[in-house]
Amino acid sequence: QQPVQSPQAVILREGEDAVINCSSSKALYSVHWYRQKHGEAPVFLMILLKGGEQKGHDKISASFNEKKQQSSLYLTASQLSYSGTYFCGTVGGGADGLTFGKGTHLIIQP
Amino acid sequence: DVKVTQSSRYLVKRTGEKVFLECVQDMDHENMFWYRQDPGLGLRLIYFSYDVKMKEKGDIPEGYSVSREKKERFSLILESASTNQTSMYLCATSGPASNQPQHFGDGTRLSIL
Numbered sequence: 001q002q003p004v005q006s007p008q009a010v011i012l013r014e015g016e017d018a019v020i021n022c023s024s025s026k027a028l029y030s031v032h033w034y035r036q037k038h039g040e041a042p043v044f045l046m047i048l049l050k051g052g053e054q055k056g057h058d059k060i061s062a063s064f065n066e067k068k069q070q071s072s073l074y075l076t077a078s079q080l081s082y083s084g085t086y087f088c089g090t091v092g093g094g095a096d097g098l099t100f101g102k103g104t105h106l107i108i109q110p
Numbered sequence: 111d112v113k114v115t116q117s118s119r120y121l122v123k124r125t126g127e128k129v130f131l132e133c134v135q136d137m138d139h140e141n142m143f144w145y146r147q148d149p150g151l152g153l154r155l156i157y158f159s160y161d162v163k164m165k166e167k168g169d170i171p172e173g174y175s176v177s178r179e180k181k182e183r184f185s186l187i188l189e190s191a192s193t194n195q196t197s198m199y200l201c202a203t204s205g206p207a208s209n210q211p212q213h214f215g216d217g218t219r220l221s222i223l
Contacts, residue, residue: 002152002154002169029209030209032211032212034212040216041200041214041215041216041217042153042200042214043214044211044212044213047209047210047211049209087152087153089153089212091209097141097143097155097158097166097168098143098155098212099155099169100145100152100153100154100155101152102150102151102152103152
């Protein structure tokens, strides 16, 4: 089952904050976040593991609430370079591959 | 840096043809994956492999098969291509554990006429 991402699309001005949510109907072992720019391959951002982890680098951080089977990606003081489509990928344990959400399109305007 | 190379960026084939998409990685990764990406649907897992000659079905394996004869190479095969298999195909690799990041190739845009 694909995780559900929200919102589907968001348009921001440079410097504004954004939150992208990812929720799953099944128990999760870990959550991956990727960003894809138009015409390019998805690029890894971070992985969060069971245990209610929070992670971040630069102005992009994420949290994982395993009880609620949800993860959120936080983009603070957004930059033009943050534009792209963000995907969460969930792992349910075992030898499963990633199951990706449908993506959230983020557009940052000057 | 991990390098994942897909044999073609663009490919045009005819309905009914047998199509091979090739993916080669240079990082000695155990896991390799094939996804297809369609607008509004995100990335969907077709097949993955966690070792040579091992394969597992993903979420949408119908109409596809795979081959992994060597660790560095993972092939996706469309046995009899159909127009609904027109899509962007992405290969990815990762280390052995599911908490390892996946590294993607640049993708093959396949058109079936």
